[in-house]
Amino acid sequence: MSDFIVSARKYRPSTFNAVVGQNSITSTLKNAIKSNQLAQSFLFCGPRGVGKTSCARILAKTINCENISENIEACNECVSCKSFNENASFNVHELDAASNNSVDDIRRLVDQVRFAPQIGEYNIYIIDEVHMLSTQAFNAFLKTLEEPPKHAKFILATTEKHKIIPTILSRCQIFDFKRVGVNDISNHLAFVAKSEGITAEQEALHLIAQKSDGSLRDSLSLFDRLISFSEKELSYQSVIEHLNILDYEYYFKVTAALLKNDINLLLLLFNEILDNGFDGHHFIIGLSEHLRDILVAKDESTLQLLDKGEALQQRYLEQSKLCELSFLIPALSLCNECDMQYKQSNNKRLLVELSLMRISSILHQMAEKKSHKSFVVSLNDQKKQVSVEKVTEIDEKIEKATESHKKPEIESNSEIADLTPKSIPRISLSSKKKSKTISITAAFKQMNEKKDVEEEIDISKLRNADFSATRMLETWKEVIAFVKQMGKSNLGITLGVFLPELKDNHVIELPLSNHSQVEMLLEEKYMILEFLRNKLENDYIEITTKVIKGGESNIPYTNKDKFAKMMEQNPHLETLRMKLGLDPDY
Ligand SMILES: [Zn+2]
Secondary structure (H helix, E strand, O other): OOOOOOHHHHOOOOOHHHOOOOHHHHHHHHHHHHOOOOOOEEEEEOOOOOOHHHHHHHHHHHHHOOOOOOOOOOOOOOHHHHHHHOOOOOOEEEEEOOOOOOHHHHHHHHHHHOOOOOOOOOEEEEEEOHHHOOHHHHHHHHHHHHOOOOOEEEEEEEOOHHHOOHHHHOOOEEEEOOOOOHHHHHHHHHHHHHHOOOEEOHHHHHHHHHHOOOOHHHHHHHHHHHHHHOOOEEOHHHHHHHHOOOOHHHHHHHHHHHHHOOHHHHHHHHHHHHHOOOOHHHHHHHHHHHHHHHHHHOOHHHHHHOOOOHHHHHHHHHHHHHOOHHHHHHHHHHHHHHHHHHOOOOOHHHHHHHHHHHHHHHHHHHHHHHHHHHHHHHOHHHHHHHHHHHHHHHHHHHHHHHHOOOOOOOOOOOHHHHHOOOOHHHOOHHHHHHHHHHHHHHHHHHHHHHOOOOOOOOHHHOOEOOOOHHHHHHHHHHHHHHHHHOOOHHHHHHHHHOOOEEOHHHEEEEEEOOHHHHHHHHHHHHHHHHHHHHHHOEOOOEEEEEEOOOHHHHOOOOHHHHHHHHHHHOOHHHHHHHHHOOOOOO
């Protein structure tokens, strides 16, 4: 292995055309050379490993070449080119400001600037990581940059453009290097693999390209590392194993299970992923990326944003046909919610599992909503009755909201909101009666307009398992835990103050102390209902609330009150308190 040269060095581009993924920059530079309008100082900005230094060297070589081709490339044959290619040119001076950032370092460089080159036309000074120069060094350099001799060109390179002072920025022609696209990187890797006699699967190279985050240099180092494991052959499987990447196969499977609302399969898949040593957070981020890719694959115009190999692109296209936007957008938003809450969560596994359940119930809820509506539409006699119920519900909501002098906040994805035109939240207090009438009429209209396009949904598919009041109460505890898990601890506490009661027709009635608690519940009612319906396997469950008179004063706030409340339930506590000599005030 002594003669091993790292690919990043071995395949460093030596002409503008060989630079990968920076076409606009190389063609601008070429045009400037051609029209003899080359600036005196350049600032190359951009992420690491995207070709800044390579471009600087190529520029230096090209403008010193005695025999530039028509295509504005260095000839690679003249004396100057040869010395460049052997790294022996006296025309190029490189300073790495990351390690040489003192005033003395920069003075040494500046001292050389006055001397004209002995061979070739220009001396080129490349200062890498120029943002690392100390302020004094910057100042020492500024004068030279202001009035450089004709034979000197400066190329400053940085990964952190925002750290460059304006006086320097204004004196340079600025080039912003982009991250190299995944396809560009994987094509380049394919070229390197071929040149090295390595058989590499396209998907394997694609994966390396994706992992390199737009840095060609990183991708080549990764490529070298993986080759050292796998003797002239690079398979997708080996890359997955060595890079510890979560296989996209999982995401295709998980998405399919989400679409089918197959919660058991989802839990099993997630368990398998955890067993393989992956982190739940990475999984949820990966799932967001997958769903985003599916979203992008849905439209011809955005298909170009899908950075995947051809075979894989096809699979994304196929899965995207199964996913409606009305599924993808809430699903992405739930993934995002999970991602944000992940770090604070005490039970991370449960958080991810619950998120998966919530995503998988999106389609189910949509179907249910449709069935509610088609139920309304298809059964003529019952139509009015059902509709009136809905409208009364809306009325009550508006009433409550306006009473408490607040805008009714109806959650956009609740079933009521679907029947409610968007004008409702803008009701002014003075005209509430009038607006209310209008909105109801509008709600009716909207329902009737929709009826022609409404699909008939098989109501018999709705779940209708029986459950006892005890079972409901047990599940209620899970609801509270779930709500707290979702970061809504106030609501969690509210839900735990009084016990809910199971009424007829699967209606769960929850006593609450005041209207603001009712509103708090209404905001998340949809989420809670979904949880209950999934847990109890019954799609007919509804939640109603009742405000208990004087309920507010019953809530124990102080320690003393709490103790009194606990005493009601267990009088022996007083004996215990006395034995331990505790003061209930503290
Ligand atoms: Zn030449």
